[in-house]
Every structure is written in structure tokens, then in C-alpha cells.
Amino acid sequence: MKRVPVVEMIGINKWFPGVKANKNINFRVYPGEIHALLGENGAGKSTLMSILAGLYRPDSGTVKVKGQPLRLRSPRLALQAGIGMIHQHFRLVNNMTVAENVMLGARGAFRIRSDKIEQKVRDLSEQFGLAVDPHARVSHLSLGEQQRVEILKMLYRGCDTLILDEPTTVLTPQEVKDLFKTLRLMADQGKAVVLITHKLSEVMEIADYVTVLRRGEVVGSDHIHNLDEQTLTHMMVAREVIYAEFNHSNQFGPPVLTVSDLSVSNDQGREAVRKANLELHAGEILAIAGVAGNGQRELVEALAGLRPVSAGSIRLQGKEISHLPIRERSEMGLTFIPEDRMGMGLVPNISVVENAMLRVYRYPENRRGLLLDYRTLEAYTYSLVDRYQIAVADIYHPVNYLSGGNLQKLLLGRELDLDPTVLVAAYPVRGLDVAATQAVYDLLLEQRQKGTAIMLVLEDLDDVFRIADRVAVMYNGEIKAVLNVSETDIDSIGALMLGVQ
Amino acid sequence: MKRLRLVRRNNESWLVKVAVPILSILLAILVGWIFLVLSGYDAAETYRRMIQGAFGSPYAISETIVKAIPLALTGLAVSVAFRMKLWNIGAEGQLYMGAFAAAGVVMFLGDWPSWLLLSVMLAAGFAAGAIWGLIPGALRAFWNVNETITTLLLNYVAIFWVSYLVFGPWKDPNAMGFPLAPRFPQAAYLPVIPGSRVHIGILVAVAVAVLLYIVMKYTRWGYEVRVTGESPEAARYAGMNVVRNILLVMLVSGGIAGMTGMIEVSGITHRLQQDISASYGYTGIIIAWLARLNPFTVLLVAFLFGALLVGGFGVQTYGIPYAIVLMLQGAVLFFLLAGDIMLKYRLTITRED
Secondary structure (H helix, E strand, O other), X not given: OOOOOOEEEEEEEEEEOOEEEEEEEEEEEOOXXXXXXXXXXXXXXXXXXXXXXXXXXXXXXXXXXXXXXEOOOXXXXXXXXXXXXXXXXXXXXXXXXXXXXXXXXXXXXXXXXXXXXXXXXXXXXXXXXXXXXXXOEHHHOOHHHHHXXXXXHHHHOOOOEEEEEOOOOOOOHHHHHXXXXXXXXXXXXXXXXXXXXXXXXXXXHHOOEEEEEEOOEEEEEEEHHHOOHHHHHHHHHOOOOOOOOOOOOOOOOOEEEEEEEEXXXXXXXXXXXXXXXXXXXXXXXXXXXXXXXXXXXXXXXXXXXXXXXXXXXXXEOOEEOOOOOHHHHHHOOEEEEOOOOEOOOEOOOOEHHHHHOOOOOOOHHHEEOOEEOHHHHHHHHHHHXXXXXXXXXXXXXXXXXXXXXXXXXXXXXXXXXXXOOEEEEEOOOOOOOHHXXXXXXXXXXXXXXXXXXXXXXXXXXHHHHHHOOEEEEEEOOEEEEEEEHHHOOHHHHHHHHOOOO | OEEEEEEEOOOOOHHHHHHHHHXXXXXXXXXXXXXXXXXXXXXXXXXXXXXXXXXXXXXXXHHHHHHHHHHHHHHHHHHHHHHOOOOOOOHHHHHHHHHHHHHHHHHXXXXXXXXXXXXXXXXXXXXXXXXXXXXHHHHHHHHOOOHHHHHHHHHHHHHHHHHHHHHOOOOOOOOOOOOEOOOOOHHHOOOEOOOOOOEOHHHHHHHHHHHHHHHHHHEHHHHHHHXXXXXXXXXXXXXXOHHHHHHHHHHHHXXXXXXXXXXXXXXXXOXXXXXXXXXXHHHHHHHHHHOOOOHHHHHHHHHHHHHHHHHHHHHHOXXXXXXXXXXXXXXXXXXXXXXXXXXXXXXXXXXXX
């Protein structure tokens, strides 16, 4: 018997202003298969799957579900056809219970039979190994548990094709294992799973079949047995990725930033950083590792001056700065690269020049009388563009036209140009492709060479080993350990991240 | 199957920027035309009189300018606040407070030489409007109170305050019972172009537009306002003083609206009375929006709105009910605003199989 694909996309094209996100893509998924959709950032993976989930409409091309051509004009229609997508940002109502979230928007009788719904949620949980209490409020759940609710939602609606967009970024290693178990169970029971990812290790671990996208085109599609990591990497980036051998140093200059017994509250007023102690030395790169939400963000925001300190001290070259405003800290040589690149680090809708001058517009040399001297500022911008190799068409165009990598180079270049004593960066390579990541790391290493003390919040442990000299592991608001990277390994850090003693 | 869709434009060409508003106005005229014919009026004659009324003679044009002056000034006033995404919809109230302050100056210093008196009146008008803008500004800056609501509510306070004055303590005993404050002495009149009602306020409007353009584009403060408007987080990150800037912006915005009030009492009504403003403060919001907050475009759009108002009067004398005049004006507005969407998006036809 010939197998019928549960979903088939033929000749899909999708344009966004200025970019062709999908070029004549053919994509097929069979029941019982875990299909990895692999590619760098901006390769068109999410676009393609959003078309399948009814969020976008293709400019041309056909989508067939179980052999029938269908026009998926909305997520609801896609769901009716059995296709559900779980996005990176969950779409749950925080102050409702798990059961309420699961039934939300599902079609059913007029009267809501909560007992029946809860029973069905329980059955599905058991069937697919998705441990979650139907009575719990979503706001009390961890991100891993919330993801399970999202999966339950889709299963409750009877999805037989489930798309997950980068599902592992928010999970602990243990939660990743649980998720993969669930996905395997689903596949074994005849459901099709599409996994959008750019992590090779995950693909090798879980996928049955792989489709690789590059710049909006399918570059290959095959059984996992016929592929290995080398081939896949090559397909993804079409150039050999060479990680320069990095020398983790244990020899640094004197400490320049000293954090003692620092406590910081989060937005909800709960203590997010508890009595943290850290020393950051000149000429070192210190990584802050931890599962997202364990206080890293609050720590660096407190250092930068964006978040008040509730107790303890921060000393920059011996001077207490914990109550100084952000501007004075930056004038003293402490610079911060925020996680939110566009919106905090850079200003949307204004030009490249006006973004480049965000730090220096107050300087007297950039003024002529009462007015800003745009000629000097323009020259300054060109010098940044030049030195940090930022690809811009016109420095008077809005900054929005720049790609993610160029935005980060602009932001980093602007801050590094101040020649800071201390650089604190939150997730400096998040969302960047391989080449842009390398460019950012090169800049940071160069700055380390100049003696700047650098602190990076990183989410990927591979990156810790790639760039950091020392690593501080945060768990539940505490700094569990500070280790020399050359003297530790991924497993030890992973255990600390999970609070294993 | 073919489908129509809106797609965001990458850039707006000059041709589109000019063609779309013109097309919008033509469409509005067409709709009005159909309506007039169905109501049994001579559409061609109605429009002829409308245009005649707004532009047909030197007098008509001067009257259009007279209306355009306060519209331009209130449009400029709110556009300053809008730049920082502060929704000041209180220009109407700020205008009334400016008028009140200017009239107060006349009551007490009426015998001063004209140039000095007018200068003090203008300063007082600015100050009163600025205070009226600073109240919601401070509430927003220090306690994060929504300025949309406070500015709106303060409008009523200001309008009724002026009503109270002209019905009560400041009522002119010689006004035969009408709710009017005493007429200003000649010294408190703004100079006019002889033979018309066009007063020196036109220069104030142009000067304010030029000044705002330069300040917003070329000064550190203007830069900070734009950065804060686009992203308050970025402003905080760059160490800008957001509280101070909110206060300053509301001060300037309210101050310009307050000056408008002074200009209206000193240039047009020559006394404090109830209906100083024909909703200029509110129409200014639409003008600022249509002009995309560009000061020079505000001047242009204000002139158009002035023409719409004055042209409407012209049609009334032809015997067309005021309600229809309002409808014709509404149609122009509606199509202009709808056309604004066509500036940002373009309509495309896509084929789906």
C-alpha cells in the first residue's frame, strides 16, 4: 500500500517586503514520523510552518492535507484539518486553569462539562506522558509545564500533525528528555510531528526524517540514517564552520567589578537574586550560565542600573555604584548590551545615524551652538559602520531595515567604541546565525584582549565553552559556583544549573 | 481564485504621497455629489459655492486663513506631545485657559502701550496653557496617570471656568445681558492686514512651525523626545531623564495651545466669551495626525481644514441645511483618513489556487 502523506506542501512561495522567505518549497510529512525542519535563523522555517498552520497565506503553491488540496486561511481552519502549531511564545491565559486553557476555543456543546473535560485532559496526559495537573493555574506552571499544556490543547482538538517551533529553548535538559519521550509516543501512535530547530544534536537524537532549508530554499531532505552532523552542518550553512581553538585563560588582571551579597527583586517583587557574590577581572570573559528565569536577567539589569538593588553592594574599581543612575555608571566605564536589542539597545523607526549617536549625542564636540552637529555625527556613524563591518545601504534609513546580525554589530560597535572598563551583555548571540555569531564573538575576544572585563549571560552551554574563561552558574537566584571553564565539563555545569548538589 | 490584499509599503514615493490625498478628496466630492443629487440639490452649484466661499475672492481666502491660524497652532501644539506618544487631547482646554489669562492681563494692564500689552498677553497665554498641560504631565510623569483621560477632563474644567467668568464676575454690564466679558481696548487688538481679519497670528503660526521643526530635528532635546516616543525603554537605557522630558513636552504643548487662545481673543473676538474656539483643539488632533506630525505639513493641512470650514458657511447661504454641510465636511475627512491607510499599504491582487 502506498503511504499517503498527512501533509504535503507543493511549490510554496512567500514574499515579505524585500525578502523572499520561501522559494518554491516542497515539503511532505507522513503519519508516525518525527520530521525535523532544520535551518539557520532566517532560513524560512517558521514562515513555512506558519503557512501550514494557517497564519500566513502563501503567495503561490498548494497545501494538501491527507491528499486533499485545502486552503488554510486561518489557524482555526488548519486546526480543523488536524494541524496544530506550538509557538515559541506560548498562547495561554495565565490566570486560567490548565483545563480551562485546554478547552478554550475548542468547539463543543453549549454547556461546559468541566468534569468531562478534565477527565479527557487526564486521559491525554496519561496517554502521551504529559504530566500536568488540570486544576493548576497556568501562571503557577514552569515553562516546561506550560509547553505541555500547549501540546494538550492541540491533542484535545484532535490534531494529528503537530508543529513545534524551537520547543527546547526554554527547557531544562530533563524537560527536553521528557518532551522527546512524548513526541516519540505521539509518533508511535500515528501522529506526525514537525520539529523546527537549528540544533543539530536534537535532530540527531529524535528525528526520523530531516528537511534542511537555507535562504528560503530546500537544500535537502532525507532519512536521518543517511545523514550525519557534518553533512547537515554543511547543508545548513554551505560553508565549513571552523571554530577557532579557544584558549581558556586562568590568568587575568585585577578585579574591576566586585559584587557582594547582592539581592535584587524581579518585576513581581519576589527576590530573584539572593546574596550573590562575584568578582569580574580585567581581561576575562565570565559567562553566567543557568536555565532561563533563575535570576540572570535581574542580576545584569541591576549591574547596569536598570533595576534597583534591594541589598548588597556593587563596586566598580573600588567605588560603590549600586545606587548611581545608569548614565553615571556608563560614564564610569560600565556598558550594558541588553537582551532586547531592538527596543532598548536600539530605537526602532529612526535612522542608523540617530541610533549610532545614542551614547555620544551629549558630547560637546557633537554640538554646534544649540544644535546637534550632524556632520560630525555622520562621520562618527561611518566610522562605526566601517570598523565593525555593518552592512547598511544608507545611514539615514530607519534602523529597522538592518538584519539581526547587523543590528547587533551596530549596538555592540556603538558600546565598544566607548572603550568600556566593564562590558555586561545579555544573550549577545541570541537569534543570530552562524556567521553573525562568529563576528560578535570575534569582537568580544578582541575587546578582552584590550583588557576589558566582560560578563556574558549565555543560554547555550556550547557557547560557554567556546568563548568564556570562567563560568558562574545561577540556580534559583543564587550563584552556585564559579568555575574555570578549562577545568570543568558540560555535565558538571548542567548539574549545577538544575540544582543537583 | 483572485484575492485583494493589503501589503505594507516599503517606501512611500512622492507621487503616491501627492496622488493619494488628491484622489481621496475627489472621491469625497463624488460621494457628496451623489448624496446631494439624491436629496434634490444642485450638486455642481453646491460645490461651486463651497469653493467660491473658501477661495473665490480675496475676502474668502483671508477668511480661510483666519480659520487656519488657530487650527495650525493647535495642530502644532498636539503634534509636539504626540512625538513623545503623550496623547494630549487637552488643547481645547489649554486654549481656553490661554484666552482667560490674556483677557485677565487686559483687565488689569489695559492702559499699557500696545506692543508691551500684547507681549505680556502672549506670555500669559503661553503660561496658562503650559500650566494646564503641566498638571496632567506631572500626574503622568510622577504617578503614571493616563494623560488621555486627564487632559480630556481638564478641557471641561477650563471651558466651564470661562463660562462662569463671562456669566458672572467678568460679565460686561453693557452687553445687554449677553454672556460676554468687556470688549478689549484697541491696544489689546492684534495688528491686522488692512481690509481683512487676517492678523499677525499667521506669523506666530509659521514661526512656531519653523522653530518646532528645528528643535525636533536638530537639538539634543528634540532627539531625546523622539527617542523616548519611539521607545521609552531605550531612553531609560541611554540615561535620558524621561520625567523631565514629559514635563517639558507637556509644558510646550500646552503653552502653544494657550497662545492660540490668546491669539483668538486678541485677534478675532476682542473679548473673552464662551465660544472662542470652534473645537480647534480637537480638530488640531486630526490635523496633526494627517500631517504625520510634520510641522510644515500641519500648516498645509490646517489651511485645507480652514477652507472646509469657510466653504461650509458659503453653502449655508445657498439654503443648504447645516447638517448637509457637516456631512460634506465629514466625507472629506473620512476619505482623507482612509487614504492615509493607502499611503502605508498598497492593494495587491494575488492568485490562490
